[in-house]
Amino acid sequence: MTIRLLPPGLVNRIAAGEVIERPAAAIKELVENALDAGARRIDVVVEGGGLDRILVTDDGGGMTPDELVLAVERHATSKLPDDDLVHVRHLGFRGEALPAIGSVSRLTIASRPTSAREAYALTVAHGTVGTPMPAALSGGTRIEVLGLFASTPARLKFMKTTATEFGQAREAVQRLALAHPAVGFTLADGMSERLRLPPQPGDAEAARDKRIEALLGREFRDNAVRLLAERDGVVLTGLAGLPTLSRANAQHQYLIVNSRPVRDRLLAGAVRAAYQDLMPRDRHPLLALFLTLPPEEVDVNVHPAKAEVRFRDGALVRGLIVSALRHALADAGHRAATTVADRTLAAFQPSAPAIARWAATGAPQRPMRGLAEAAVQYFAPPSAASGMHLPGLDAPELRRPTPEPEPETPAHDHPLGAARAQLFDTYVVAETADGMVIIDQHAAHERVVEEEIKAGLARGGVTRQGLLLPEVVELDESAAARLAQRAPELETLGLSIESFGRGAILVRAAPAVLGSGSLAPLLADLADEIGALDQDFALKERLDAVIARMACHGAVRAGRRLTLAEMNALLRQMEATPFAGQCAHGRPTYVELKRADIERLFGRR
DSSP: OOOOOOOHHHHHHHHHHHHOSSHHHHHHHHHHHHHHTTOSEEEEEEEGGGTSEEEEEEOSOOOOHHHHHHHTSTTOOSSOTTOOSSSOOSSOOSSOHHHHHHHTSEEEEEEEOTTOSSEEEEEEETTEEOOOEEEOOSSEEEEEEESTTTTOHHHHTTOOOHHHHHHHHHHHHHHHHHHOTTSEEEEEOSSSEEEEEOOOOSSHHHHHHHHHHHHHOHHHHHTEEEEEEEETTEEEEEEEEOTTSEESSSTTEEEEETTEEEOOHHHHHHHHHHHTTTSOTTOEEOEEEEEEOOGGGEEOOSSTTSOOOEETTHHHHHHHHHHHHHHHHHHTTTOOOHHHHHHHHHHOOOOOOHHHHHHHTTOOOOOOOOHHHHHHHHHSOTTTTTTOOOTTOOOOOEEOOOOOSSOOOOGGGSTTOEEEEEETTTEEEEEETTEEEEEEHHHHHHHHHHHHHHHHHHTTSOOEEEEEEEEEEEOOHHHHHHHHHTHHHHHTTTOEEEEOSTTEEEEEEEEGGGTTSOSHHHHHHHHHHHHTSOTTOOGGGGHHHHHHHHHHHHSOOTTOOOOHHHHHHHHHHHHTSTTTTBOTTSOBSEEEEEHHHHHHHTTOO
16 A cells, blocks of 8 residues: 555645534634634624534734735644744644635635735635735624535534534633633624623623623522632632532533633543532533633643643642632532522412312301411310311421420521421421521431531541440341441441341441431441442542431431421531532522512512
8 A cells, every 4th residue: 555645635624624523613713813813802603503604703913915825824823933832822823723614615814904004805715725805804804614514515414403503603602702701702693693792891800700690690690609729820710600500411611721711521520529429410510610820731732623631730730629619619508509499489389279279179168267266276285176177278287396495596696597397397497587498307417417427537537426235237148248348448437347147247336426226227228339339449439429328327307306406406507517508419408588589479579
C-alpha cells in the first residue's frame, strides 16, 4: 500500500469533522473569534437549525483584506504571538475553525477594522477561496455560513431535527454569554428573536450575578449559595443550587475555566461527589462555577473542539470544588429550596368543602349550634363526646399534643418555629413568625443522626453504647460472613460485632445515636450494602452509603407519636445540623408555607 499526502481539500474536510461536529460547534467557534476580537456586542442568527444559514455579526476589531486571506488558511492565527501553547490567553488559538467551516459550506466573511475607510468581503465556497472584494459594513465583522455540510451529505444524515440543532446552538451561546457577562448577545431563528442578553455593567461579580439570573432564572438565584474559595493560586467562585432544587439532567450546570465554558469530566465528577448524599441519584444540581487559575496550570489543547481541559494538578482542583461546595451547602444549614413550598401550594386544588361532601353522602341533618357548644363537644373526652362522631368526613387525624408543664415555645424565637401538632403520627406541624412548617419526622431525624455519626468519625470515633446483654442476630450464612469480614471497619462506626457460629452475629455495642431499637434489620441491610460493594473496596470508600443506612435505622420512625418536647427538640436539632433541609436520600425534610401563601389559598389576598 503506497503512502501519499492527502489533498488540501480533503484535509480540511477531515479537520471539519473534528472541529465542526454540528452547527452549534460552528457557532461556538465563530462567537469565540468575535470575543477574541474584543467585541462588546454579538448577534447570532440561526436558520434551519444552522444547516441552512448561520450569521454572526460583531463590533470587534475587524480584519484588513490581507488578514481575511490569511484567516481562511489552516493554522493561521493572531492569538499565539510567541508560539507559546503553555500560556494560552484566548478562546481560539489553532486557526482551524474558518478553513474547516469553509471546506463544508459557503462561507462569506465581511470585515472592517476601526481605522479602515471601507470594508472588504471574502467568500470560500466548499474549499475554494475567492478574492477580497469591497463590501458594505460600518465596522467589526460579519460572517455568513450557508449550506453547512452540503458538500458532505454523509454528515447530514447524522444531524438531528431543526429544533434539536437550534437548542444546541442556543446552549452554546448561553454558555459563552455566561462566561462573558460584559458582552451583549442576541440569538434569532430568522423569524423572531429568541434570546436577548444585554451587556451587564458594574463590577465582575455583580455583572456575573445578573447574567446568571438572566440564564438560570430568579428561582435559582433565590435558592443558591455563594462560593468563594482559594487554594494555591486556584480561585473558585460562583453560585450553587440547594440540593432540594434539582433537575432531571445536568444541562443546567455551567462550568467556566478562565472564561472558557467547558464540559470536563473531572469537574463534573467533583460536583457529583459534593452532592452525592444530598439528592437522589437520578437528579442533578443547578450551578454556575467559575474557576480561575494561571494559564500554565491548565492545558486547553487536549480536545479538538476545546470542550475539555486538563489540569496540571487535577487532585487540587477536584478537592477545592468538593470542599467549597460541601462547606457552602453546610453553611446553608436547614435551608431548603422555596420550590418545595411552590410545589406544595400547586398541589392544593379548589374543591367542595369537606362538610359539603359529607352532607352529600346523606348524613343526618342537625340544627346549627353555637360555636361555644360545638367547641365543648368537639374537644371533650370521648365519653362526653359520645354520639358526636361525624361519619363520612375524611379529615386527617390532627392530634394536639398533651399539655405539658413547660412553657410554650414562642413561634418567633427560632427559624423553624415551635411545634403545635402532629399529623398522622408522622408529620410535625410548627408555627413560625410568618408562616408554618410541616416536617417529615423520620427524614429530618435521619439527617440529624447521619451528621452526628459523621461528626463522631471526624473526632476520631463514634460514641458507642455497650449492650447489657449482647444481642445475637441470625442472618443467612453469606451475609453473616460479609459482616464478620468487615468487623474491624464497622468498629470505627461504633458497631462492635463478631462471628457467632454459622449464620449468626454477636453484637456487643452499637452507636449511641441509634437508640435501643432492634439491631437485626440494621445488620441485614448493612450486609446487603456491603454485598453490593466490590470485595476489594475498603468500607471507607463507600462510607456515606453505610452511614446513611445506619442513620435510616437510627432515626425516629414514621408512625411514632412524639411529645411536644420531643417535637421541639427535633426542630432545634435540625436548625443546628448541616444539610438538614434534605434527608440522606435527597428528599426534602420539611415544607414551609408563608402566611401570605396561606392567605392566598383562602382568598384573603
